[in-house]
Amino acid sequence: MSEHFSLIFNLSDCLAVAESGTLALPLIDFLRLRLTPADVDRLPELFASGCICVDNEVVSADFNLLGGAMVRVSLPGHREDDVDAGWRLLWQNSELMAVYKPHLLPVSRTTRNLYNTLISLVRRQTPYYDARLLHRLDSETAGVVLLAKHASADRRWKPRLDQLITGKIYHAWVAGIPVWQTKTLLCDLSERAGSAIRSQVYVVDASDSGHFVKPRHSKTAFRVLYSEAGNALIECRLYTGRKHQIRAQLSYLGHPVLGDKIYGHRGYFYLKRIEEGLDDTDFRVLGSRYHRLQAVEFTLNIDGDRVKVALPAQP
Numbered sequence: 001m002s003e004h005f006s007l008i009f010n011l012s013d014c015l016a017v018a019e020s021g022t023l024a025l026p027l028i029d030f031l032r033l034r035l036t037p038a039d040v041d042r043l044p045e046l047f048a049s050g051c052i053c054v055d056n057e058v059v060s061a062d063f064n065l066l067g068g069a070m071v072r073v074s075l076p077g078h079r080e081d082d083v084d085a086g087w088r089l090l091w092q093n094s095e096l097m098a099v100y101k102p103h104l105l106p107v108s109r110t111t112r113n114l115y116n117t118l119i120s121l122v123r124r125q126t127p128y129y130d131a132r133l134l135h136r137l138d139s140e141t142a143g144v145v146l147l148a149k150h151a152s153a154d155r156r157w158k159p160r161l162d163q164l165i166t167g168k169i170y171h172a173w174v175a176g177i178p179v180w181q182t183k184t185l186l187c188d189l190s191e192r193a194g195s196a197i198r199s200q201v202y203v204v205d206a207s208d209s210g211h212f213v214k215p216r217h218s219k220t221a222f223r224v225l226y227s228e229a230g231n232a233l234i235e236c237r238l239y240t241g242r243k244h245q246i247r248a249q250l251s252y253l254g255h256p257v258l259g260d261k262i263y264g265h266r267g268y269f270y271l272k273r274i275e276e277g278l279d280d281t282d283f284r285v286l287g288s289r290y291h292r293l294q295a296v297e298f299t300l301n302i303d304g305d306r307v308k309v310a311l312p313a314q315p
Contacts, residue, residue: 024066026063080114090310097149104290130149134146168238169297173292177224188212219239258288
């Protein structure tokens with residue numbers, strides 16, 4: 001966890017070309033667009049206490065920025081968990097952008113992190129200070145995330161998300177090697193009343209007397225890509241997008257995702273993490289500190305044009 005939390009803005013990255021020229025930009029206006037409301041309210045205090053620097057020089061609230069400067073804002077008393085902040089741009093047009101999210105980087109604010117999140121990093125490190133998430137990935141899942149660059153793009157595309165994203169492929173490292181090479185699983189998925197893990201979903205089984213809450217149809221096509229050391233890499237092609245769909249289905253098939261604390265080992269490590277935390281021995285049993293699931297390819301329909309966004313192939 002960071003002991004002295006600071007935000008850094010490189011203007012060459014986070015200003016549009018038109019803004020980064022010779023025209024001066026009031027620093028306070030720049031910060032109001034990029035800080036949380038609570039930190040905007042304490043800007044006078046931050047300026048007065050010397051917590052705001054431009055190019056390593058303390059500045060006052062009336063300072064004007066020029067292109068190429070570096071702004072540092074120190075936030076006394078603020079703490080956040082350290083994360084892998086190495087997101088990267090994969091594709092963009094005038095309204096949308098697809099980015100890579102690393103494992104363990106939350107997409108949006110959590111109880112611990114306000115700024116060390118994907119959406120906050122994109123807003124700080126690009127000209128798109130009003131970027132919006134069009135969908136989400138679990139914190140532990142890595143891969144492709146689609147964003148709208150501004151509010152008007154969000155209003156246009158979010159209601160049409162099912163028409164915009166026409167294909168999704170994930171890769172999952174799982175425990176064990178399936179006896180099948182390919183398998184398509186069609187089933188209902190549902191949370192279950194009385195489950196020890198409230199967020200867990202289950203494959204609905206007619207023989208199970210558990211009370212299922214709002215079962216929803218799901219379909220995934222699985223294909224074994226590679227195997228080693230008793231584990232397998234599986235391609236997962238989604239035809240529906242249900243909560244925890246891939247993780248719950250693979251666990252049902254007897255091959256939970258490596259590192260999955262909910263769907264592996266009957267949820268033991270999820271409950272232990274809540275009660276007392278996990279140690280290195282636990283992670284060795286799990287096979288990873290995070291679940292080994294990654295969104296590797298999206299197919300988009302941009303007003304009739306087909307666009308494929310994919311992670312670079314691993315060597």
